[in-house]
Each structure stands twice: as C-alpha cells, then as structure tokens.
Amino acid sequence: MSTRHVMVETYLGPITVVAKGGAISGLYFEHHVRRPSQEAFGPEADDGKDLLLNEAVRQLCDYLAGRRRDFDLPLAAEGDAFQHTVWDIVKSVRRGRTTTYGRIAEQVGDRSLAQKVGQAVGANPLCIFVPCHRVVGSTGALTGYAGGLKRKQALLELEEPPASDAGRLF
Numbered sequence: 001m002s003t004r005h006v007m008v009e010t011y012l013g014p015i016t017v018v019a020k021g022g023a024i025s026g027l028y029f030e031h032h033v034r035r036p037s038q039e040a041f042g043p044e045a046d047d048g049k050d051l052l053l054n055e056a057v058r059q060l061c062d063y064l065a066g067r068r069r070d071f072d073l074p075l076a077a078e079g080d081a082f083q084h085t086v087w088d089i090v091k092s093v094r095r096g097r098t099t100t101y102g103r104i105a106e107q108v109g110d111r112s113l114a115q116k117v118g119q120a121v122g123a124n125p126l127c128i129f130v131p132c133h134r135v136v137g138s139t140g141a142l143t144g145y146a147g148g149l150k151r152k153q154a155l156l157e158l159e160e161p162p163a164s165d166a167g168r169l170f
Helices: 049-064 081-093 101-107 111-122 149-159
Strands: 003-010 013-020 023-030
Touching: 013 049, 023 049, 049 101, 081 101, 101 111, 111 149
Parallel strands: none
Antiparallel strands: 003 013, 013 023
C-alpha cells in the first residue's frame, strides 16, 4: 500500500496528514509527542492530485474554521485490539463533550485500567480525526495531549457549544 502525506498550515501550527492506500492513517503536529520519523510518512503527495488527502485537508480546515462538526473519512490507525477499543470509544464522544480516562476504563470493563487507557489515548495516531482532545483528567483538568496542552485547550474551545445550546444566558 502506498503511504504518502501532505502538510497543511493551520493556526495550530503545521499539521501532517498521512494516508496509506485508501485510508487516512495519521495526523501529526510538528512537535507531536509520538511523531514517527519523516520517512514513515512516505513521499509528499503531488499538490492537488491525491483526492483522499485533499478531502482530508478540506475537512480538517473546515473543522478548524468552525464549519464542520464531524469527519467523514476512511480511517485506518495501526494499533492493537485494546487501543482500537479505546479509540472507538473516543470516537463516540460528541463534539462539545468530554470524558475521562476512568470513564473509558469503565466502558472497557475495569476502572483500574485508566492508566492503560491513557497510554492508548496518547498513542492515537489520528488526533483530531479521533478526538482524543476530548479526554480529560478525573477532575476535569486538561492532562496529556500529544500535540501539547495549548492545542488541546484550543480544540476544546473551538468545540464549546454556544451559550444558548449549553443552557447559559451569556
């Protein structure tokens, strides 16, 4: 399967989107904690000729501009069965909502797995597309994000519902 990538400049800094075959396999910030080597991304796609990467970038830019709420892309993250279970739960967290590592651990069957859940969330190669920024600490504190806490905060602020939707007057 041919692996290739494209880079896009955003207000969060440069983002690399990686495709493998017919699916998106990675989304990485410039100083991503678990960023693979540049060689792992394959060649840079010809400008404007890779329909899948073009669509991923379009959807990403629309999301960051507040014009898109969800993504409609084929995703193919590499990981073990436990990681995929956790990532599936993370994908189900709706925009404007958060969950905790402990709640996800309960959903996989054992609250004592919260640390293992944290490791799986941190290994998510599709951040933003699989919204791991919506996972917070048990007290609601922002904890760990491969793209950095400032980006996590910015993404959560982007997704914050309007005051009227949140039941607030202002």
